[in-house]
Amino acid sequence: MRSLNKNLVLAIASMGIFVEALDIxxxxxxxxxxxxxxxxxxDSGYKIQSIYILIYGSFLILGGKLSDYLGRKTIFMAGCAIFLFTSLGAGLTHTLNxxxxxxxxxxxxxxxxxxxAFSIVNYYFTEPHERxxxxxIFGSFAATGAAGGVSVGGIIANYWGWSWVFLINVPILLLILVIAYIYLEKDVTTDRQLPDIPAAIALVLGMLCLSKITEGSHLIISVLLLSVSSYYLYYRLKTxxxxxxxxxxxxxxxxxxxxxxxxxxxxxxTGYLFLMSFLVQQNFGFSAAGSGLLMMPFNIISILLGRFGLPALSKxxxxxxxxxxxAIAMLAGTLSLVLAVQLHSLAxxxxxxxxxxxxxxxLCYTGYTVIAMEHVPAENLGIAASLINTAYFVGGGIGLPLISVFMSPASKQLDTRPLWLLFIVACFTVARLFFRGKPNVPVN
Structure with a gap:
């Protein structure tokens, strides 16, 4: 069954991850x-952005487990369908709630x-260089969606109206659903047990409490619930x-x-995306559409690098x-943003x-993914993909509140303090990559 057109399979998975990353x-x-x-x-407007990231990160592990249990095609199509109808709903509604x-x-x-989508790519592409x-390519779609969302959102909102930042997903997802239904191989029936739902609830509750702690609200209750849910989750995993x-x-x-x-x-x-919007509009005086056009070249670089550079580099x-x-590019970029504020330099x-x-x-998204998934057995690909992406959103969820602490609410322009925090994170990343890990323990 793996002899089918792999490029088409890769395109299906990549377009799915593109839409998901775009909406972040x-x-x-x-x-x-x-x-x-x-x-x-x-404060109310912030809920629109934070709720997506919060729910996404909280349910990723369960999504990965369901992908392993019910099948990658079934869960991929279910996710696309939910995303399609809720994008339509978000674009047509006119109330905050x-x-x-x-x-x-x-x-x-x-x-x-x-x-x-992760599981699909890792299942069909098994040879190291091929993977x-x-x-x-898969990572470039994710990175382009995440980076391009900022610029595209400003342009669409300025010329078409904000509803279209959601409605634009509908035709793309409809096309993905049709192609996936026709071309992805049918899921093989498995005799695996249903995922542990009580453990999943404890995990989701713990993630929600962790987000409340980082926001600084209901601190004592959140810490208590996080402790209880974490202990119960560990107990379920062990027993x-x-x-x-x-x-x-x-x-x-x-x-x-x-x-x-x-x-x-x-x-x-996540901190970069948040701060860049302030930098471009407040420090340098660009409109939403102008900000989008200004950041468009970054997307072009990402597309060209993913399409032509990475396939050659991976060989x-x-x-x-x-x-x-x-990681070194990230380090140089954060330092450049600090200098941009200090010198008020658009360059x-x-x-x-x-x-x-x-x-x-x-480069990071691709390199980190291959490092993380290198020794994961095929039956655990979905849950492993969920782990690394949950870590990504936990990092973003903790990073944003910390960044906001270093922002001056009285000033109309951004200073360098939150940007130095990004620089420190980039330094930690480079340092971690220098350390060699312990030998992998086989999973039987």
Whole structure:
């Protein structure tokens, strides 16, 4: 069955991850127009963005487990369908409560779609160089979606209206669903047990409490609930015959290393997307559409690097070398943004964006993924993909509140303090890549 057109399979999975990644960032530059249209305060508008990331990260592990249990095609199509209908709902609604609800359900759809897409690519592409090339293309779609969402969101909101930042997903997802239904091979029936639902609930509750802690709200209750849910989750993982998460998979040093790298990447890149919107519009005075056009070259760099550069690099360089190159680009980019603010230099701003969104994210996403998934058994690919991407969103969820602490609410322009925090994260990443991990423990 694996003899079918692999390029078509890769295109299906890549377009799915592109839409998922796009929706993480596309709302950023559109938020001012949404707030003005719906008469919202900044606090209310923030819910529209944060709820998507929160639900997405909270349900990723369960999505990966369902992908392993029910089949990658089934869960991929279910995620696409949920995302399609909730995108339609978000684009047609005109009240905050319904918009927040549809964004939350979009996050649920993404939590199903993403690990299934990862599993599809890793299942069909098994030879190391072949997988490296496939993950390069796959990663470039994810990176382009994440980076391009900022610029595309501003342009669409300015000329078409903010509803279209959601409605644009509908025709793309409809096409993906049709092609996936026709061309992806049918899932093989499995005798595996249903995922441990009580453990999944404990995991989701723990993730929600962790987000509340980082926001600084209901601190005592959140810490208490996080402690209880974490203990109960550990108890279920140790005692159940078919646990939600095979603890032995966590013994793989490559997966642990990849998970930490994705945590740092989430903190850095999510922080970059958040701060870049302030820098371009407040410090340099660009409109939403102008900001989008200004950042468009970063997407072009990412596309060209993913399409032409990474397939060639993956044949000559190891995943660690590619990852290190991306981490150094991130480090240079964060320093360039600091200089952009200090010197009020548009050139340093553009250089920083190119290094982070154009080069660094594409190389890091690909390199970290190959490092993390290198020794994961085929039956655990979905859950492993969920682990590393959960780490990415946990990093973003913790990073954003920390960044906000260093932002001056009284000033109309951004200073360098939150940018130095991104620089420190980039330094930790480079340092971690220099350390060799312990030998992997086989998972039987």
């Amino acid at each position: 960032a596309i709302v950023n530059l559109a938020l001012p127009k949404i707030e003005a249209d719906l008469g919202l305060s900044n 319904y918009l927040v609800l549809f964004r939350a359900l979009q996050g649920l759809g993404a939590a199903l779609l993403m690990p299934a 490296g090339r496939a993950m390069g 159940q015959a078919y646990p939600l998460l095979d603890i032995r998979v966590l013994l793989l040093s490559s997966l642990r290393k990849g998970t930490l790298l994705f945590f740092l990447l989430g903190a850095l890149f 000559k360089l190891s995943a660690k070398t590619i990852a290190m190159s991306g 340093f701003l553009l250089a920083g964006g190119a290094c982070i969104a154009g080069i660094g994210m594409t």
